[in-house]
Amino acid sequence: MLSASQLADRLALDAEAVCRHYLSAGRRAGNYWIVGDVANSKGKSLYVHLSGPRKGRWTDAATTQYGDLLDLVRESCGLVDFRDVADEARRFLNEPQARPVSSRRDDTPDSRPAERPAAERARRLFRMTERLSGTLADSYLRQRGILRASLHPALRFHPSCYYRDLASGRTSSYPALIAAVTDQAGTITGVHRTWLDPEGNGKARVEDPRRALGGLLGNAVRFRFPVHGPVPVMAAGEGLESMLSLSHVMPGMPMVSALTANHLAAFRPPAKCLRIYVAADADAAGRHGIEGLSRRAQTLGILPLVLTPELGDFNEDLRRLGPDRLIANLRGQLAPEDDWALLPA
Numbered sequence: 001m002l003s004a005s006q007l008a009d010r011l012a013l014d015a016e017a018v019c020r021h022y023l024s025a026g027r028r029a030g031n032y033w034i035v036g037d038v039a040n041s042k043g044k045s046l047y048v049h050l051s052g053p054r055k056g057r058w059t060d061a062a063t064t065q066y067g068d069l070l071d072l073v074r075e076s077c078g079l080v081d082f083r084d085v086a087d088e089a090r091r092f093l094n095e096p097q098a099r100p101v102s103s104r105r106d107d108t109p110d111s112r113p114a115e116r117p118a119a120e121r122a123r124r125l126f127r128m129t130e131r132l133s134g135t136l137a138d139s140y141l142r143q144r145g146i147l148r149a150s151l152h153p154a155l156r157f158h159p160s161c162y163y164r165d166l167a168s169g170r171t172s173s174y175p176a177l178i179a180a181v182t183d184q185a186g187t188i189t190g191v192h193r194t195w196l197d198p199e200g201n202g203k204a205r206v207e208d209p210r211r212a213l214g215g216l217l218g219n220a221v222r223f224r225f226p227v228h229g230p231v232p233v234m235a236a237g238e239g240l241e242s243m244l245s246l247s248h249v250m251p252g253m254p255m256v257s258a259l260t261a262n263h264l265a266a267f268r269p270p271a272k273c274l275r276i277y278v279a280a281d282a283d284a285a286g287r288h289g290i291e292g293l294s295r296r297a298q299t300l301g302i303l304p305l306v307l308t309p310e311l312g313d314f315n316e317d318l319r320r321l322g323p324d325r326l327i328a329n330l331r332g333q334l335a336p337e338d339d340w341a342l343l344p345a
Contacts, residue, residue, distance in 0.1 A: 004070060004082070005169030007089045011069035012056025018069050019048050021092065022076040038065065038075035039118045048072070063216055064260060067166055075213075078121040080128070082162055082171045122181070122191040122214030129156035129178045137177035140196050140203075145318040146244045148251075152223050154180045163195055165207060174204040179221045179240055181214060181259070184270055186227040190214025192240060192259055212259055218268040220256035223247045230272040233338055235307065237279030237314075238264050238289055245318040246279060246307070249327050253277075253341040258289070265292020275303045275335065281313050307333050 002010065011018050019026060019033035025042050026035025031051045036043025037060055045062040048069075049055050059066040065075075073092070074085040132138050133150035135157035141149040149155055161176035174195040181190035192212045195204035203209040221240060224247065225231065234254040237243045243257040258264035261281070265288060269276055276297050278290050294304035309317045310329055317326045327342050334341070 002086075002090070003169065004086065004164065004171050007086060007093075008056065008068040008070040008169055010093055011073070011089060015048060015050050015056045015069060018056075018072070018092070019050070022072060023048070037063070037118065038072060040076060063212065064262065065212070068169075070169070071164070071166070075118065075121070078124070080121070080125060080162060082164065118214040119187075119189045123188045125158070125161075125191055125213065126156065126178060126180055126188055129158045132157050132177075135159075136175045136196055136198075136200060137194075139200055140177060140194075141241070141244065143202070144241055144245075144315055145323075146241065146248055146315075148248060149244060152244075152247075154182070154221050154223065156180070158193075161193060161195060163204070163206060167207060172206075174198065174206070179257070181212070181216055181219050182222055183219045184268065186222075188214075189219045190216050192221060194240070216259060216263045217266050220258045220263070220267055223255045223257075224251070225254045225256065231270045232273060233275045233277075233341075234269070234273060235277040235279055236264065236267055236269075236293060237307075238281050239313060239315070241315040242279060242281065242309075242313040245314040245326070246330075248318065249323050249330065249343050250341045251343065253338075261289030262292075264289030265296070267293055267296070269297060269300060269302055273297075273300075273302050275305060275338070277305050277307050277334070277338075279314060280306055280308045305333070305335065 023033060023035040023040050025040045026033050033048040033050055034044045035046050037046050046058060046060040048058040056069045058072055070085060070089055073089050077088055079085045132155045137157040138150050156178045158176045158178050160173040162173050164171045175198055176196060177194040179192040180188050181192060183189050190213055195206060195209045197204050231254050235246060236256045236258060238258060238261055240257045243255050247255050258267045278293050280290055290306060297304040311317050311320060331342060
């Protein structure tokens with residue numbers, strides 16, 4: 001029985017055939033296969049290396065997802081359990097057509113790859129979760145100074161979430177904090193996973209304990225965000241824990257976490273928004289997100305205002321300086337008419 005890394009290596013030997021089968025909406029361009037995304041949409045955001053030392057590796061520039069061809073099989077087929085991923089890869093490798101084929105599309109039912117939108121895979125994973133309150137994920141956030149996280153429906157807990165090490169191909173499962181990424185209508189388009197140490201000692205000891213799945217572009221994890229009705233003032237930022245820290249001391253303010261600086265820059269504010277507070281992270285990527293969202297807000301007639309932490313981010317402020325100091329810092333940065341959003345100092 002082939003291991004995960006061996007399956008990935010076998011798929012990489014015939015990378016173009018894998019791409020033609022699972023990403024049939026794409027095309028070859030030099031030494032790359034170009035397509036819109038792992039859900040086989042038209043476009044050119046995702047590229048797969050077809051030769052050289054990185055043969056079989058892929059990256060989606062829009063979502064920052066990346067991986068090998070086994071990950072590509074998992075994403076394109078909407079699979080969650082590794083056993084299903086491995087079975088699908090073995091099925092493909094045993095097929096006679098597991099080699100470069102004509103670019104002519106074959107519409108016979110048996111030859112079409114299983115295509116499931118990334119959002120559907122994210123919703124499937126979210127349905128497998130449980131309430132946050134009293135779980136290991138709730139305890140993890142409480143250790144970070146975030147005491148009321150269980151009040152947010154966007155946050156859930158998965159007791160045994162599949163994890164695959166992209167370098168070694170080894171698979172395992174860990175408990176995980178799951179955050180729903182939604183669009184303006186409240187529809188789940190993606191999820192964010194934070195794998196946790198089973199003993200309660202912070203994040204899991206893995207190479208990459210945080211990953212996103214699904215459609216992030218323009219969307220976000222939303223806290224106290226009304227699905228219907230106007231949102232005249234709101235806050236937006238990058239990191240999940242940083243925005244949860246702000247929500248902890250500003251419980252009346254609708255907020256979103258865009259998860260990365262690039263996605264913060266691309267976030268779509270709601271209609272009729274008048275002011276948007278952009279939560280800063282003290283690094284170059286954070287400045288890129290602030291500048292991008294500020295420009296977008298201004299073109300929509302929205303006033304962007306920047307909130308700056310005293311330390312690296314707002315979670316560090318909450319943990320190290322305490323909520324009273326954080327509230328005092330924010331009070332000096334809010335417009336006077338928005339002081340209602342803060343807890344009493």
